[in-house]
Amino acid sequence: EDNVKLGFITKFPVPFFATMEDAAKAYAAANPGVEIIYGQGTSATDIEGQIAQIESMVTQGVQGIALTPVDPTVAPALDKAISQGVKIVLMDNSIPDWKGLTSLATTDNYAAGVIAGQYLKSVLKAGDTLGILEGVPGVPALDDRVNGMLEGLKGVEVKVVGRAGTNCTEELGINVAQDLLTANPDLKAIYAACGPPAAGAAQAIKNAGIASDAIVLVGFDFCCGEAEALTAGIEDATVAQFPAKMAELGVDALVKAIRGDEVPLLIDSGAALVTKDTMSQFQ
Amino acid sequence: MTAAASASPVLAVRNAEKRFGAVHALKGVSLEAYRGEVLALLGDNGAGKSTLVKCISGVHGLDGGEIELDGQRTAIHNPAAARSAGIETVYQDLALFDNLTPAQNFYCGRELSFPSWLPRGMRLLRRRAMDQEAAAVIERLKVRLPRFDAPVALMSGGQRQAIAVARATVFARKVVMLDEPTAALGLREARKVLDLIAQLRDEGNAVILITHNMEHVVELADRAVVLRQGRKVGELKPSKANQHELVSLIVGAEA
Amino acid sequence: MTAAASASPVLAVRNAEKRFGAVHALKGVSLEAYRGEVLALLGDNGAGKSTLVKCISGVHGLDGGEIELDGQRTAIHNPAAARSAGIETVYQDLALFDNLTPAQNFYCGRELSFPSWLPRGMRLLRRRAMDQEAAAVIERLKVRLPRFDAPVALMSGGQRQAIAVARATVFARKVVMLDEPTAALGLREARKVLDLIAQLRDEGNAVILITHNMEHVVELADRAVVLRQGRKVGELKPSKANQHELVSLIVGAEA
Amino acid sequence: MILILLVVGISLATPNFLKPVNLGNILAQSAVIAIVAIGQHLVILTRGIDLSVGANLALATVIGGLVYRLADSGPLVMIAMLTAGGLVGAVNGIVYVFGRLPHPFIITLATLSIARGLALEFAIGHTTMRGMPSEIAFIGGGATFGIPNSFFVVFGVAALVLLMARAMVWGRWIYAVGGKPEAAVQMGIPVKWVLVSVYVISGLCAGVGAIVLAGRTEAASPLYGNLLELDTIAAVIIGGASFLGGRGHIGHALVGAVMIGVIRNALNLLNVDVFFQMIAIGAIIVLAVEADVLRNHLEARVRVMQSGRAS
């Protein structure tokens, strides 16, 4: 078979994307003839950095790029790449209304949010209060996690008593959670749209000396200290994606497409609810 | 010398009051300056001379009293107003821009520019004309500058002072105030500045000169006003004869 | 007056050379200063006087030539070295800290502190002692300051200069250089500074005085060294009689 | 100078670097930083700082994006972006000057936060809005004779500002205000208006940057321009301007911007791992500035020695 050269671009340095990169490296090791070069941005808002990476990969003559688009606005750069014969596979999240892609390997964040919402619905009752630690306001994938959760929660009249951005950092997570707890001593549940603020919220609950079963904490990502919080019983559930699977499926689809095989437009790598009892399967 | 005391004053200050927090720097000072006359403003350190100059030039606002120009009560809100009313000032701290060349310093705030129908800031600079004219003035004052196109930052104290004095002469139209213009000057340069002051006077300006050098006062001044601790303590016509009287006015009774 | 020219010089500069880029500021200048003597350093603006002072005080390094202290060739790498070798300087720009009070300015870089076994920066300040001693010196100089505990930023030109001169007197031990110390001073303050210079001399310091005031030179200086455009053009004993000769040395042949 | 050394070194290390398409990429990638750095440069000339440029740019794209939804007109959208940028700049300048704030840091930090908040608030769905008029896409993403159009925009803005700063009275005043603000007051320069004007121009440059970035991405986003303030200040300082005001040349700010672009591009081409990229960028920037310092120092030395021999 022909040798292929691919680019693999992830968003920014968190374990989720590191896991994806590792999976891609494993794929390249297992498939001689597949050469992959890697790139990563610096933050959740590093749009210009990602565009620069796409451009320089094209310069280096890759035949395809698998990437986790940090923002829909990288599309023109991808279009330019496609015009040079480069195939594009998106991973993790899509670019709405963009038709250039060969395939998309993803967890549907909205659907995953619904999973979290349904879990909350199962433990909360009408009149309970909920605080939301958002991710980075304006980042669609993260906003979907919140909107999906609210969708999943429909049916019980839960009162949302606070929403604040955390930039997906633990520091802001702990501060905002602390303030939520103060403003609403009767708070029943906290939902965090990414891992670090979930861990921060767990720490805030612990520091406030609130009994771990007095409050429901649901996170997202299953990373960055959530495992410890689940083990300790402070965090009750989180939503895990399967980054390794996502990367492997994405790269595989790209290689196949370059070699001329037919690949499906949508590849779902799935998401699942993780609780203390089920967490061992996800580690 | 050429002054006509009977003529009306071009500049008059009446009962000027100025406070800086607890410091009462000017306590009801009045003075008058006439065209074609050199008025010496004397006083020991901290007497309030520079403060008075800055009030007239619009840097400070007066807390009380008023300023008349050509008999008209005038409010001088800022230095731009003073300059366009024809008052030029050589400040004690020189007010030079270290990052600009002598010519640029000369015309700063008064740039030669065109076209005149544009607002001032948007006009184009006439660099050549400014360079030439500034060079001519410097030449006239016989100031030796190491380089004419280098910023003034590295020039010697005297060179800097000469530039500041030269600047005021270019724009003088009515009143010129010089706050210790010869303090850092060498013999030759000091002489040039004195000549220049005489020339400014002869051109019909009212010159207000602050200095601690009695020889210069006796040589040039038509009248002298003496301040002590913010108060006007005397006014007389200086001469070799009454130099001692002047000195005791300045330093106070105890001297 | 009390100088013994036969004694060996406490400070000797030999063939000092200094360039600033294209400007050749010192061209092989030599001079000697003796204990108990006032040496006037004269020259027109830009002659290189301040540059020479700054080379001796360690602000600039020499490009050529050498400096001897008490007959020992000494490299003065920085101002701290000069100060600890006993050389105090009053700079033309005063080197005052606008944000500090007079007392703090006095002792800056030389703070009274304890315990002495700690490295200097880590010792504790003896504020009271510094405040009192500084106040005493100011008192002695009869400088009128509006407030003693306010930063010097807002003081008048003369007040600032008086503080800078007073500072040098506190630490004088061997050589004191004063770069135009009376330039901005009123009559009374100038007199005090001259008295102080005499006192520094009588205490056995070698005093180097830069000034443009010939009266002061004639009154105080035991010897005068004249610079012109970076070169030493003469050295003589100033007196009323040869004041004219001195002036023509300073301004050059054409005058 | 240092830029040239850098370019030579990189081209030896990675052959792709000198490909025309890559050089075009670098220019396009540096364009936004360069344009905004020009405004930042003027602000720094007056001893100020403008932290709001990045958020301002984002807000301008969002406003432009909203206008585009009302009318698919390139000129209208551009005017909207420029107006938005200029307005934020005017707020900075006016509050700083007439509010007598001790330093522009606070107000521009505040407008950074406010503009970012407004951009998120206004953006439809609080997120990226795709689509831009074709004129804007042409300016930001197109190329003429293989040279990205954004390069011409940089060139145009630089030439215009250079002309204003060098040939106009106003430019002289900027240097005077930066050199010695008190003296500028004493000389009767309308210092307050000069200060306001540089913030307005910095805002307008952010508006131009918004046009270029929106054109390049064919979208508007409230997240654009993150940390652009640091990049532009770095470009200006690398270019040799001083925070003490009154010193520096616009050309140098452009060199600084391109230098940052070249370093980032080279690290991408060399496939350097992300974490190491961050380390390398920091190190290279310091080395570049340090090299410049040493060069000036050596040059001064050599000059002294040469003139010594000559005389």
Place this chain on the structure above:
Amino acid sequence: MILILLVVGISLATPNFLKPVNLGNILAQSAVIAIVAIGQHLVILTRGIDLSVGANLALATVIGGLVYRLADSGPLVMIAMLTAGGLVGAVNGIVYVFGRLPHPFIITLATLSIARGLALEFAIGHTTMRGMPSEIAFIGGGATFGIPNSFFVVFGVAALVLLMARAMVWGRWIYAVGGKPEAAVQMGIPVKWVLVSVYVISGLCAGVGAIVLAGRTEAASPLYGNLLELDTIAAVIIGGASFLGGRGHIGHALVGAVMIGVIRNALNLLNVDVFFQMIAIGAIIVLAVEADVLRNHLEARVRVMQSGRAS
């Protein structure tokens, strides 16, 4: 002053604000900013700026986290964090001073990038490492008599630095260097070492901040301290220090830090919408500073009028 007004206003708007537990929260939330702002304050006193504090703090927690994995010893981990912070500070100071850089902006921007890169590189799994010795958890997260322990840390650091700045010769030198650097050289002050020392202390403060934050979260993370540089500089400037150096008081920097904490806390308590929070933070900060400016202005006026009547 303004802080008090702010507090009164907020407590009227939200009754929860004055609850002891919330006041404790504010202190804990402001602690890191306050500690790091103390170091930043010294740097700004000397006309400098330290952009690296946030990344430095992150690196320090990561180093501490690594040491914790080797030995569960509170003192050892603390020493590791302080050493890491101090070292980065030393690099800043030494490169700036002995590299004769024109301004510390460049080098601290570089170490910001480098320290962040190193933190990511070193962190196990490139991410948050949970777990801290109990001593550190006690310092950062515990409370004594209902007062968060981190408050005592802030207090201790502030008292120590205040003592050093006011009572020690070194402190006088800092003000001298900030007031007029050339004069400081002329007076024989070891200006270079004074400059190095403030960057080292700023680094050490980042190290202390790392201890508090790691203790509060019981974790180490390479992502900590994002934008902390802007928060601390804002705290210092809100507190009234000047970028022109030599002016300002450490107490004011603390007030500035608490002010930022109070504003953020109040907006959370009031359940203000995310985007509007950003807008409100910006607006309130400017208003607070502006109120202070006006107050000073009025006070000066009143004083002139009173002394006018008295005489």
